[in-house]
Amino acid sequence: MIVDSLSLTDRRSLYPALAHKTYFNYGGQGVLSHQVLAKILENFTHIESIGSFSATANQWIIAETNLLKAAIASEFNVSPETIALTENTTHGCNIALWSYKWQQGDRLLISDCEHPSILAIAKSLQTRFGIAVDYFPVFANADPEVAITTIQQHLQPQTRMVMFSHVCWNTGQVLPLAEIVQVCHDRNVLVAIDAAQSVGVLPLDLAELGVDFYAFTGHKWWNGALGVGGLYVNPQILEISEPTFAGWRSLVYNAPDIQWRPDAQKFEVATSTYPLYGALREAIAQANTYGTQTERYARICELSQYLWQALQEIPTVTCIKKEPPSCGLVSFAIANKSHTQFSQLLETNHKILVRSIPTPDCLRVSLHYLSTTDDIDALITILKTCI
Numbered sequence: 004m005i006v007d008s009l010s011l012t013d014r015r016s017l018y019p020a021l022a023h024k025t026y027f028n029y030g031g032q033g034v035l036s037h038q039v040l041a042k043i044l045e046n047f048t049h050i051e052s053i054g055s056f057s058a059t060a061n062q063w064i065i066a067e068t069n070l071l072k073a074a075i076a077s078e079f080n081v082s083p084e085t086i087a088l089t090e091n092t093t094h095g096c097n098i099a100l101w102s103y104k105w106q107q108g109d110r111l112l113i114s115d116c117e118h119p120s121i122l123a124i125a126k127s128l129q130t131r132f133g134i135a136v137d138y139f140p141v142f143a144n145a146d147p148e149v150a151i152t153t154i155q156q157h158l159q160p161q162t163r164m165v166m167f168s169h170v171c172w173n174t175g176q177v178l179p180l181a182e183i184v185q186v187c188h189d190r191n192v193l194v195a196i197d198a199a200q201s202v203g204v205l206p207l208d209l210a211e212l213g214v215d216f217y218a219f220t221g222h223k224w225w226n227g228a229l230g231v232g233g234l235y236v237n238p239q240i241l242e243i244s245e246p247t248f249a250g251w252r253s254l255v256y257n258a259p260d261i262q263w264r265p266d267a268q269k270f271e272v273a274t275s276t277y278p279l280y281g282a283l284r285e286a287i288a289q290a291n292t293y294g295t296q297t298e299r300y301a302r303i304c305e306l307s308q309y310l311w312q313a314l315q316e317i318p319t320v321t322c323i324k325k326e327p328p329s330c331g332l333v334s335f336a337i338a339n340k341s342h343t344q345f346s347q348l349l350e351t352n353h354k355i356l357v358r359s360i361p362t363p364d365c366l367r368v369s370l371h372y373l374s375t376t377d378d379i380d381a382l383i384t385i386l387k388t389c390i
């Protein structure tokens with residue numbers, strides 16, 4: 004049971020996006036609170052007032068950068084030096100995948116549920132380096148044990164890296180990361196994770212998981228502003244990983260020769276929208292006023308179960324997962340409906356915001372700890388009357 008000084012209604016009233024509509028698209032983009040919006044304005048105003056390019060501004064930027072890295076690192080139980088700030092998940096996935104010194108004939112293993120961003124990067128590596136891309140099936144396998152043995156079976160002597168989503172964006176499947184890392188590391192294979200749908204949802208201890216790269220964004224489940232994400236890099240691989248894009252931020256300042264920074268900042272490039280850093284920190288702090296990571300995750304799972312159960316009672320609806328998802332994503336198909344048109348109808352006629360997914364062809368509802376059973380009941384009522 005989450006202990007909260009605010010009622011859920013009062014808490015939800017802090018987010019303008021939650022007024023007068025039913026918002027189910029956190030997996031696409033989260034919602035900004037009044038405090039986060041105020042922080043954005045406050046920071047832009049502050050930097051103008053001190054002189055945006057000045058010694059004072061520079062000190063402020065360094066402090067803001069360090070504070071955000073510390074806040075993120077604390078969520079993951081790792082040290083701030085392991086965090087590189089990026090713009091979004093895809094940026095971090097690119098850094099991870101391009102950091103390896105690929106040779107012709109090497110193999111990259113990814114799952115059959117990856118986001119188009121990962122498919123794009125894999126294609127680009129294939130073209131550039133002549134590597135082979137293999138796929139392990141997770142779509143058809145809901146059982147975590149099966150996922151582990153499936154990966155084991157798909158590792159080949161030339162496999163150098165495995166990349167997959169901790170939470171699949173289309174099905175809501177959660178993959179057993181610690182066990183997979185173990186299997187891969189036993190074969191000297193690196194593990195890079197697309198964490199777009201897990202950060203802000205799953206309780207995370209990256210030090211314990213032992214993963215090599217973990218790429219995420221602040222703008223989805225963490226409810227931060229667009230344009231700020233990050234990448235965790237395991238200290239054990241920091242030295243052997245090479246930046247592909249690099250810039251002044253990647254280097255030791257004023258060193259006599261060109262030297263990479265010894266921490267994950269070697270993957271950062273140049274100027275960013277620094278005033279947004281404090282906004283993400285504010286969003287993370289705000290999440291932490293609402294129970295622990297574990298308590299928030301338990302609430303998300305309860306809500307997913309509630310929706311999944313209610314969907315079972317609608318004959319024309321088929322849930323993509325055969326049991327309630329252990330995350331905030333609930334995907335389902337409606338017989339004989341265009342899901343794209345139906346999501347449009349829900350938005351236009353009922354102010355219910357869900358997205359359609361192309362593969363598998365379905366609707367995807369994202370349930371945040373800010374969501375309510377009233378939100379879910381509203382959707383179920385419409386589904387029962389419209390289909």
Ligand SMILES: Cc1ncc(COP(=O)(O)O)c(C=O)c1O
Pocket residue numbers: 030031091092093094118120168170171172197199200219220232
């Ligand atoms: C699993 C997954 N990976 C990557 C992305 C792309 O995220 P970003 O825009 O943060 O790069 C998404 C976006 O929805 C996603 O769900």
